[in-house]
Amino acid sequence: MGQSCCRRNREVDGGGVHVPTVPTWKVVASLLLTFAVYIGVQVVGQAYPVLIPAGMRCYQNHTYVCQDRDNKSLYSTPVSAQSDCHASAGCIEFSDALQGILTGVTFTSVYFVAGIPLARAASTGSRVLVLAVGQLFLVAMAVVTAVSDRFLVLWLARLGVGFGEAACSPAAYSLISDYFLAMNRAKALSFYYFATNFGVAVAYLLGLVNSYLCWRWVFYCLAIAGSLLFLLILMFLREPLDDSYNSLLNSRDTYTLKETAYRLISNKPYVVLCSASSARYISMYTLWAWLPTFYAKVLRIPSEEYGVNVALVVLCGGGAGCLIGGVLAHRISRHRKQYKAYLIAASQLAAAPFIVGTLLLRSSACSFGLLFLACLTAEIAPGPAASTVQDLFAESLRSQALAAYIAISNIIGGAVGPILIPGIIAFRLSWHDCDQGVGVALAIVVPIFYLLASVLYTVTACLMPSEPILSEETIYLKYETSEVDPGSDDERETLFYGSQSC
16 A cells, blocks of 8 residues: 555565555554644634634724624624623734734744754654644644733744744655655545545534633644644654665765756746645635634624534535545546646636625625535645646656645735735725625635636646656666666656556
8 A cells, every 4th residue: 555664574475576565554554654743734724713713813903893784883892803702812913914914924924934944854864853843833833822911922923933944844744755656645645635624624613612711722732632642642653664666776976956956946836836735725725714704704603603613614625625635636647647737727717606606695604604615615725736747757856746746825815815805805995894894805816816727727638748657666676677877867756657546
């Protein structure tokens, strides 16, 4: 099933081909641990937008004056904004624009500074150590958030959370790529990315926990849970040992930063793939940064109610989408690896109309139902997309390529998406006063970028090479019989492209 993180044994089949066998349980255990770590990353990151309307943010005017169709004044109070946590835990005052900055560009700007260096550290050193350092940062920043008393401290803590995720993603993706053979890699990465939906679901449940503990104690609890994960990483997670297969691919020294940048930029499918994922991340960051505020301020739903409902929707709908994406990618890409990109394009196209209904219908039941369908279709993409990045580069470039892919998508998505909402709301003062602009702005931004992502994923598929995919046994036989110089770039690239899927 996979390539292991432990000692390898070798068997010989009837045809004389050496086939590596590995203890599968260790591979699965390592995958589950990285899965748990990524859940923690997502919970801490998503906790901010969930708890902002549930007590973290002070609103200057708790009563909003709105005009109905007959121009009569109506007074309404946001349900979540008046949580008892304002008095017992102490809220922090900031504007809609600062909320967009906090939930978006603050979190993702760290990728620009730290993403590539951390990925390079994971490629040349211990990926387990990089993962542990990132987890330690998350624990520390959760504590800083819990004790913060002004926006500047909150902003600095959010920067640290971004560093923690920047350390986690490249190292974890690279470890999983080494744990599993190419034929299982898309499924493994899809399962790993299911942690995004699981983590977002747990983060939304914090809205329910917040009604009992208040937001500061919620972050203290997150710090305790993160400390346990940090200890588990140090005690149980191990680097995979190279066999002759990986030694051949890794025989050349690691590329310099300039060589890495040149090889990434010169790969046209990769450049378009990054653009497509950036458009998708704009939709994703915008939706998850402002959806709690939409339910609290527009539909007037308490945090404990929208927290539970959105958690179930994301866990069931998004989780099912991730797993379906991995299975479908495995089935349809057996002969042509670009079919995965076509699958992603179709999923983003299908998600757009469901999101429109989610944000424009004023029935909470209809909104949650359509959000389920939107998550089910949109979340087909992550696993196949990460696997496609693996298809495009040699082993020595995988970590850097994946780190750049994640960094570019997160930077553009986080910097552009959430800040668009207060910008659109500002066009209509009545939207701002009556809190109606959040839903309208989301209904404009999110579907448009899903459609743009669909077009760009289709272009990616058209640009990818269309040669048939070799089987793992054929590739391994090629390693055993080839007499070429393993340091040859041409041979390394030839071997690699055949090895990526089955």
